[in-house]
Amino acid sequence: MALHYLKEILLTKRVILLCGSGGVGKTTTAAAIAIRSAMEGKKTIVVTIDPAKRLANSLGLQELGNEPQKIDISSLHPNEKAKELWGMMLDTKRTFDELIGKYAPDKETYEKILSNNIYKHLSSTLAGSQEYMAMEKLYELYQEKKYDLIVVDTPPSRHALDFLDAPQKLSDFLDESIFKFFILPTSTLGSIGLKLFSWSGALVLKLIERLTGLEPLEDLSEFLRNFQNMYQGFKQRAEEVSRFLKIDETSFLLVTTPTHIALEEAKYFYKRLEENKMPFGGFVINRVNPLFHSAGIDHPTLKLLIEGRISIDPDTEICKKFAQILDKFRNVGEEDRFQITELMNQFGKMQRLILIPYFSDDVHDLRGLEELNRYLFDESFN
Template identity: 40%
Template sequence: MSTRATPRAPRLDVDRLLADRHTDIVVCCGSGGVGKTTTAAALGLRAAEQGRKVVVLTIDPARRLAQSMGLTELDNTPRPVHDIDTTAGGSLDAMMLDMKRTFDEVVVAHSTPEKAEQILANPFYQAVSSSFAGTQEYMAMEKLGQLHQEVRANGDEGAPRWDLIVVDTPPSRSALDFLDAPKRLGSFLDGRFIRLMTAPAKAGGRAGLRVFNVGIGLVTSTLSRVLGGEMLRDVQTFIGALDTMFGGFRQRADETYALLAQHSTAFLVVAAPERDALREASYFIARLETERMPITGLVLNRVQQVQAPGLSAARARAAAEDRADEGDHLTAALLALHADVAGAADRQRKLARRFSVGHPGTPVAEVPALAEDVHDVEGLRRVGEALAAG
């Protein structure tokens, strides 16, 4: 009776992806601790050294991206990365999302100077812009839209500043929460509390205001007792300025969401060859498929390599015991180490095959486990080479 071999996953051609000038956004998503930030930085560096003008945007608050690119810090302003090969005409900038500063930029860009000053000084706004649920996702969509406008616009010399954006999303499942930003923003702006608080401005005339006051008198008195009168006034001032403050933000978020669904965007799911990480990768792929987002492939990081593939873990372990019995402890230790590595590699291969069975059309690029952490541009270059070798 014959057995059918498990089909091998198609190979992800990273260089072809980066060279495709129709691709102008690459989104790296995945759970924490799988090398997602390093992958995003390595892709950006490789694309830049092949002639693309790249900006890497990290939404992850960790600062590993700055360290690996030789930068002392990252903030909301793109900073050039030096020590890269620019002979092909490319460039590389990097930045980290500052949601408070991005929120402030939205206020300034879509308000009069007087109104912007009033909003920025509002205590309730200051709290909301730093900690309001979903602010990071809203501002991620806003910043991505801003960057993409510069991709499409011409610079001072008649060419766009960038032609490729690489996005490094936060770890865990919240990495895809920014896909919900337009929907959540709409629910917030259309919610009952917001409608009540903005009713005076929309009622029109004293009669409308009297009707409103009768209906909300109990609510505001209760809120005054809970929040305090001054805090309530701050909230009302803040909400009264929503239309001006957001200035079409919901529309821009919808436009950015639509942009992510286009063929010019590539989503790469990053995972380690471990059970939990691949389970998370399956979740990401299922979510992206539900949202009809363009899934380009899986990057499988830290894949264990075996230097002597012909020597199985079982044979190496048996040989190690024989050498130990004969007093050759050094050889025994080396064989035992090989047995551990070969066993880990075998487990990883089985998990990877199981993933490919569940997602047979998802191309995969494997990156071997490195002997040391990546902490500089040269290390990122090696990771990029491994990604391309796949």
């Protein structure tokens, strides 16, 4: 009998990236998978970039920092083969600073760049910087080989694909010709550069000055002069990270819900993975209406009523109210069924698919995550 596909991924992969639009349960699913991995005997770390404390709280911690923090899972079922579970929240600015330190030729250059106003803005607000630094930290953890499995809760992003595109975007941004255009000798910058900026970019520079209070020309020229000996290292690193996304030891799980909008985003994400030859693991569909997923109905009397195996007087007021509520649930369940069937028809009925029922309570602790794993890893529920 073939292994449940998520079990197979845990056994064969070193990196699992959970992707999808915001609010679909990526963080909770990532935490649950990380716990299962540790319980199965793999030293595991779960990484998030979400500044909210959802992941930390669900793992029994007050907060997560930029350094790996050990998570106590001893309260779960005793398991002799269980290994360590670690967690961390990425600090984008700190990771950017560490990368500068890695490629700066000397301490003086490193300190000049970190104190530069242009760099301060780039490292915290540059479009895609958050996504790229998430990839950078992931690649660093992978190269260190301290963990058997790395589970990544991808960045909260209006467009989840920013995460996939970030390494290539940075590589393009660091194109050598761009820097050759801007990095001029100081004497040349004084005579030619100022004229160039005042002629072609005066309006932009004035806008930047008005918005930030900076003197952008001076800050930009200083930043580029200090950075010129580092850009090749940055560009090479970005290309390595981009290739890393395609290796066999990596797997992408697409987390979604059975709503039309969320599923359309997941479908588009899947197509992009295929186009870029990135290893797709499967779909995890959270919050499926319990009437579509019978295992989610845990009340015995309600289950018998829904299945029509017991009856009550249909004329009573409470029965009428119950019938109305039940009709609403059935309508939602039928819509879920339709959306999921559409997904299966589009990508093949044998496509890897896991359905998670709509829980009556939020998952907010280790026990809740363990319950979620029943649905993630037990094929009898899917």
